[in-house]
Amino acid sequence: METLTVSPKFQVVIPRIIRESLGVRPGQKIQVIRYENRIELIPLTAVKKMRGFLKGIDTTVDREADRI
Numbered sequence: 001m002e003t004l005t006v007s008p009k010f011q012v013v014i015p016r017i018i019r020e021s022l023g024v025r026p027g028q029k030i031q032v033i034r035y036e037n038r039i040e041l042i043p044l045t046a047v048k049k050m051r052g053f054l055k056g057i058d059t060t061v062d063r064e065a066d067r068i
Helices: 016-022
Strands: 030-035 038-043
Touching: none
Parallel strands: none
Antiparallel strands: 030 038
């Protein structure tokens, strides 16, 4: 577990080991979510990089008649 400090300007630095493991780069957008009593930071991925990530997914699910 990594720890960080909030600066007087309310800025934080994401620890290097976390940045490297998630591939976070300078200028990248990160979504901030408040969940119960914590803050979650989610690195956003460009839509172009997500192409094909569902390849091989099973699409044979039962659907309601009006959804076919």
